[in-house]
Amino acid sequence: MFNKITRAVPNLFTMGNLLCGVLSITSNMSGFMEVASVLIFISAFFDLLDGRVARSLKVNSEFGVQLDSLADIVSFGVAPALIFHSLASPSILTSLAFILFPIMGALRLxxxxxxxxxxxFSGLPIPAAGLPLAGMGFFLYSNAWITLILAFLMVSPIRVKKL
Incomplete structure (x- = not known):
């Protein structure tokens, strides 16, 4: 029984990440951009802990890896892209950035x-790309060029040292 509970602990952190991502999206839909942005930063806290907890408890699993990626695409791909889209002036460039950001994040994952x-990491990790968008969203700022650059950095061949 204790072993089953121990194996579930890292996934609870991952679910916290996903929950914050979903709450960010709903906050954005309700017009609370600053709250939506802060929730993405809280997602990052959960994302940082889930892998570390799994490694420290020696309960790494393929299920956990896949769940983490699904949570990350919501919390650091879709949610920041929606904040960007909600704040940006409509244009073809804005639409392109809005579409490419989560797609490139999914490809990277x-x-x-x-x-x-x-x-x-090969390419910019999706949390490292989503957090700047969340930070800009907190200050009610958006920039399609920055969003596009972050999107393409996620699928670039650059190497980023793991924390």
Whole structure:
């Protein structure tokens, strides 16, 4: 019984990440941009802890890896893109940035799940791309060029050292 509970603990942190991402989206839909942005930062806290807890308890699982990626695409892909879209002036560039940001995030996560790296990430991790958008959203600022640059950095071949 204790072993089953121990194996579930990291996934509870992942679910906290996902819950904050969903709450960010609903806060955005209700017009509370600052709250939506803060919830993405809280998601990052949960995302940081889930993997560390799993490793410290020695309960890493493929299920946990996949669940983490699904939570990350919501919390750091879709939610920040929606904040950006809600604040940006309508244009083709804005639409392109809004569409490409979560798509590139999903591609980056899929690439990592298929071919994990040790000691570094290939491309900008999706939390590192989503948090700047959340920060801009907190200050009610949006910029399509920054959003596009972050999107393309996620699928770039650059190496980013793991924390």
């Amino acid at each position: 899929a690439r990592f799940n298929v071919k994990p790296t040790i000691g570094y």
